[in-house]
Amino acid sequence: xxxxxxxxxxxxxxxxxxxxxxxxxxxxxxxxxxxxxxxxxxxxxxxxxxxxxxxxxxxxxxxxxxxxxxxxxxxxxxxxxxxxxxxxxxxxxxxxxxxxxxxxxxxxxxxxxxxxxxxxxxxxxxxxxxxxxxxxxxxxxxxxxxxxxxxxxxxxxxxxxxxxxxxxxxxxxxxxxxxxxxxxxxxxxxxxxxxxxxxxxxxxxxxxxxxxxxxxxxxxxxxxxxxxxxxxxxxxxxxxxxxxxxxxxxxxxxxxx
Numbered sequence: 001x002x003x004x005x006x007x008x009x010x011x012x013x014x015x016x017x018x019x020x021x022x023x024x025x026x027x028x029x030x031x032x033x034x035x036x037x038x039x040x041x042x043x044x045x046x047x048x049x050x051x052x053x054x055x056x057x058x059x060x061x062x063x064x065x066x067x068x069x070x071x072x073x074x075x076x077x078x079x080x081x082x083x084x085x086x087x088x089x090x091x092x093x094x095x096x097x098x099x100x101x102x103x104x105x106x107x108x109x110x111x112x113x114x115x116x117x118x119x120x121x122x123x124x125x126x127x128x129x130x131x132x133x134x135x136x137x138x139x140x141x142x143x144x145x146x147x148x149x150x151x152x153x154x155x156x157x158x159x160x161x162x163x164x165x166x167x168x169x170x171x172x173x174x175x176x177x178x179x180x181x182x183x184x185x186x187x188x189x190x191x192x193x194x195x196x197x198x199x200x201x202x203x204x205x206x207x208x209x210x211x212x213x214x215x216x217x218x219x220x221x222x223x224x225x226x227x228x229x230x231x232x233x234x235x236x237x238x239x240x241x242x243x244x245x246x247x248x249x250x251x252x253x254x255x256x257x
Contacts, residue, residue, distance in 0.1 A: 006101040008129045009108050010116045011040050012141020013057055016224040017113035018196070019248060028060045031223045036139045041065040043108040044074055045100040047125055051076045053112050075100075079121055094128040101134050113249070115143045119161060119193070144222050145191055148251035151229035152189070152217035155255055159189035167198070169205070176209045183214075184256035191253045199244040202252060207241060210234045213257045221248040 014031050028037060040061050048054040054076050058067060067074070080092040100107045109116045109125055115138070116122040129136050145161055162179060166172045179190045194202040199220075206216055212235035219229040230242070244250055 004104050005134055006104050006106040007135040007137055008098070008101060008126070009039055009043065009106060010122070010126070010136070010138040011043075011108045011110045012036060012115050012139055012143075013053075013110055013113050014060075014224075015113050015142050015144050015147075015222050015249070017053060017249075019221060019224050025225050026223065027064065028057075029064050032141050033139075034065075036141060037061055037065045039139065040108065042068045043106055044069055045105055046074065046076045046108045046110060047097050047122070048076050048078055048110050049112050049116075049121065051078050054110055057110065079125065091124070094125050095132075097125060098129055098132065098134065101129070113144070115141060118143055119145065119163065142223055144193075144219070144249065144251050147222050148217070148219035148229065148253060149189065149191060151219055151222075152231050152253045154189040154215060154217055154231065154253055155187060156189070158187060159191060159253075161191045163192065164194065165192055165202070165205075172205055173209045176205060180210055180214055180254065180256045183254060187255075189253050189255045191251060193249070193251055196249055197246045199246060199248075199250050202250075203237075203241065203244055206252065206254070207234060207238050210254060211256065212238070215255045215257065217253040218244065218250055219253075220244060220250040222251070224248070 012032060014028060016026060046054055055071060058071055061067065077097055109122050111120045111122055117126045126136055149156055149159055165175050182188065183190050210216065212233065214234045215231060216234050216237055217229065217231035221227045
């Protein structure tokens with residue numbers, strides 16, 4: 001890699017994206033290191049999952065560390081969105097997004113929430129940067145997946161993130177049984193997520209299809225006001241299922257006995 005090239009910084013975001021009022025209630029310096037905020041404040045080029053939420057993030061940064069340039073002068077380019085329906089589209093050419101790096105400027109990559117490139121489309125840009133021999137630096141910050149795993153008390157030595165499950169009930173039930181069987185065989189924690197408005201449906205499916213002795217953990221709205229984590233056997237969850245909010249992100253984890 002050339003010393004004349006810039007660095008691609010993977011800048012973590014807060015986990016409260018979409019939670020009304022959370023950006024006012026939780027200052028960024030309570031969830032992100034000051035070193036990260038200083039780097040974010042000086043970056044003039046960004047690649048983002050969503051430009052609007054990135055501008056909101058930078059406004060929060062500016063309250064703590066003044067931005068090097070006015071927000072209106074900062075370049076924010078969105079990652080190409082995946083095609084919906086039909087045949088899978090060819091992988092887009094992400095090379096143009098790396099242009100600032102080739103000119104010697106540093107570039108920030110940010111997700112809507114948490115660590116970019118982890119359960120996030122930004123991974124493709126990181127891959128493209130490595131393919132050109134460009135410098136990549138991941139900055140420290142919150143990951144809902146790892147925070148939920150740590151808070152769960154489940155097996156943190158062997159775990160897998162499986163993303164979203166099928167929405168259709170029968171397919172989802174089949175997938176849950178597959179994950180439970182894999183967890184039991186490998187003694188491996190299985191971590192999954194769901195769109196917040198389907199939190200209740202996911203919890204219901206977990207309680208309906210998992211075995212009573214399987215351990216289930218739910219972490220909700222991590223680092224935001226009202227955050228909680230609960231781990232218990234499926235049998236005890238069934239006895240006291242509780243209610244999950246439909247407007248707060250949740251992470252689900254299971255470990256079969």
